[in-house]
Amino acid sequence: MACFLCNAVGIGFDPWQADLNTAILAKRSNGLYAADVVGISICRQAGKTYDVGGLLFADCIINPGTLAVWTAHHFTVTRESFMALKVMAEMPQMRAHIDPDAITTGAGNECIPFRNGSRILFKARESGAVRGVAKVRRLILDEGQILSERAMADLAPTMNQATNPQI
Numbered sequence: 001m002a003c004f005l006c007n008a009v010g011i012g013f014d015p016w017q018a019d020l021n022t023a024i025l026a027k028r029s030n031g032l033y034a035a036d037v038v039g040i041s042i043c044r045q046a047g048k049t050y051d052v053g054g055l056l057f058a059d060c061i062i063n064p065g066t067l068a069v070w071t072a073h074h075f076t077v078t079r080e081s082f083m084a085l086k087v088m089a090e091m092p093q094m095r096a097h098i099d100p101d102a103i104t105t106g107a108g109n110e111c112i113p114f115r116n117g118s119r120i121l122f123k124a125r126e127s128g129a130v131r132g133v134a135k136v137r138r139l140i141l142d143e144g145q146i147l148s149e150r151a152m153a154d155l156a157p158t159m160n161q162a163t164n165p166q167i
């Protein structure tokens with residue numbers, strides 16, 4: 001369903017991305033994700049941000065009120081990811097789901113809000129910027145190779161109250 005929705009809004013996937021997405025979104029018979037934590041290690045400039053961003057968009061559209069947080073170790077990387085996803089959010093096919101004028105671009109407050117109440121927040125994790133945020137359904141840990149225990153201790157509790165969360 002997510003990949004079909006992505007195609008409908010102009011987000012297409014290469015075959016390797018479609019296969020990866022099938023694994024990421026696999027669910028058990030009870031409807032919960034088969035993997036609540038997914039780790040991928042793929043070379044630079046291969047389309048990871050595009051792929052994961054597309055999945056986030058689909059999740060936010062399919063599940064109204066979804067809160068997703070995209071984190072990276074450094075603000076610069078977080079900002080670059082935001083700018084890439086902002087381009088996707090501004091595509092004409094996304095207008096039914098996202099008001100481009102509502103996208104928050106202020107440094108440290110980047111947010112892509114959806115018309116159905118879903119949001120994607122972009123935060124640098126080492127600054128503790130996610131502390132206090134609750135009900136995060138999907139947490140993206142960009143630059144996972146430099147994820148500190150302290151940062152994870154701040155991030156993990158954000159998902160405690162979410163329904164079927166996934167990291």
